[in-house]
Amino acid sequence: MSLHKNHPFHLVDCSPWPILGSLGAMITMTGLIKWFHLFKSDLFLLGLLITTLVMYQWWRDVVREGTFQGHHTFNVTMGLRWGMILFITSEIFFFISFFWGFFHNSLTPAIDIGMNWPPRGISPFNPIQIPLLNTLILLTSGLTVTWAHHSLMENNYKQTFQGLLLTIILGIYFTILQAYEYIEAPFTIADSVYGSSFFMATGFHGLHVIIGTTFLLVCLIRHYFYHFSSIHHFGFEAAAWYWHFVDVVWLFLYISIYWWGS
Numbered sequence: 001m002s003l004h005k006n007h008p009f010h011l012v013d014c015s016p017w018p019i020l021g022s023l024g025a026m027i028t029m030t031g032l033i034k035w036f037h038l039f040k041s042d043l044f045l046l047g048l049l050i051t052t053l054v055m056y057q058w059w060r061d062v063v064r065e066g067t068f069q070g071h072h073t074f075n076v077t078m079g080l081r082w083g084m085i086l087f088i089t090s091e092i093f094f095f096i097s098f099f100w101g102f103f104h105n106s107l108t109p110a111i112d113i114g115m116n117w118p119p120r121g122i123s124p125f126n127p128i129q130i131p132l133l134n135t136l137i138l139l140t141s142g143l144t145v146t147w148a149h150h151s152l153m154e155n156n157y158k159q160t161f162q163g164l165l166l167t168i169i170l171g172i173y174f175t176i177l178q179a180y181e182y183i184e185a186p187f188t189i190a191d192s193v194y195g196s197s198f199f200m201a202t203g204f205h206g207l208h209v210i211i212g213t214t215f216l217l218v219c220l221i222r223h224y225f226y227h228f229s230s231i232h233h234f235g236f237e238a239a240a241w242y243w244h245f246v247d248v249v250w251l252f253l254y255i256s257i258y259w260w261g262s
Contacts, residue, residue: 008073008074008075008076009073009075009076009079010065010071010072010073010076012065015058015061017054017057017058017061020050020054021051021054021055021058023050024047024050024051024053024054025047025051026047027043027046027047027050028044028047028048028050028051029047030043030047031043031044031045031046031047031048032044059218063222063227063235066234066235067222067227072232072234077234080234080238081234081238084238084241084242085241088241088242088245091208091245092245092249094204095201095204095205095249095252098197098200098201098204099201099252099256101197102197102201102256102257102261103256105117105193105194105197106261113192113193113194117194117261118194118261118262119191119192119193119194121191122186122187122191122192122194122195123186123187124194124258124261124262125181125185125258125262126262127254127258127259127262130177130180130181131181131254131258131259132254133177134174134177134178134250134254135250135251135254137170137173137174137177138170138174138246138247138250138251139247140170141166141167141170141171141174141243141247142243142244142247144163144164144166144167144170145163145164145167145216145239145240145243145244146163146240147159147163148160148161148162148163148164148167148236148240149163149236149237149240151163152223152228152230152233152236153230154230155229155230157223160223160228161220161223161224164216164219164220164223165220167216167243168213168216168217168220171209171210171212171213171216171243172213174209175206175209175210175213178202178206178209182199197257198257201253201257202253202257205246205249205250205253208246208249209246211242212239212242212243212246215238215239215242215243216239216243218235218239219235219236219239222235222236223236
């Protein structure tokens with residue numbers, strides 16, 4: 001087969017990862033059902049392991065194609081940019097569904113919960129304690145990731161590394177505080193629609209923080225090995241976009257659920 005091509009796009013080689021990733025996702029979801037009904041998590045953990053290994057190897061291949069093989073041309077990068085934009089847009093609508101449910105129940109509380117919001121018997125969190133601290137942490141992390149991005153565009157290796165490291169530390173700190181808040185919570189996910197709305201919205205946001213922190217950690221490792229340049233660093237840019245999205249969602253969560261909803 002000829003190695004020459006008359007187009008700027010990257011046609012990927014045959015790969016086992018799509019089919020293996022699909023099988024991993026199917027085993028994970030089947031295992032989740034088994035866990036819920038039979039209280040056995042073995043199949044779920046197996047599916048999670050398969051999915052994690054496939055993700056690692058698939059993205060390793062993407063890094064290799066973009067960094068060492070030069071397949072990420074301008075046109076390919078533009079496609080990746082639009083893919084990331086559409087992905088974040090889909091995530092925005094994912095969170096809109098939680099906000100919709102929250103406001104539907106809080107603005108017109110049903111008779112089932114005593115026509116009160118929060119429902120009688122629920123003690124909400126004080127919004128000026130841990131929630132406010134977490135807000136400051138995420139806002140600060142938005143500044144540090146922007147600092148890292150601008151340093152990278154200016155070819156400042158040291159400050160890019162410092163900015164990324166600080167952002168990751170702040171992300172981990174946020175996750176620890178969120179876990180502590182869950183442990184100390186005076187209500188559970190089973191406590192009426194308030195508990196369901198609170199833990200679903202903040203829980204999925206916490207999951208996104210963990211994913212974003214991992215994304216930035218991978219970028220830090222890649223930066224350490226000089227994978228990025230001032231003009232070719234879309235992997236980092238995508239991570240920064242995702243982190244800013246996580247920041248903005250938290251601001252809406254804090255204002256609506258923690259502050260107004262309490």
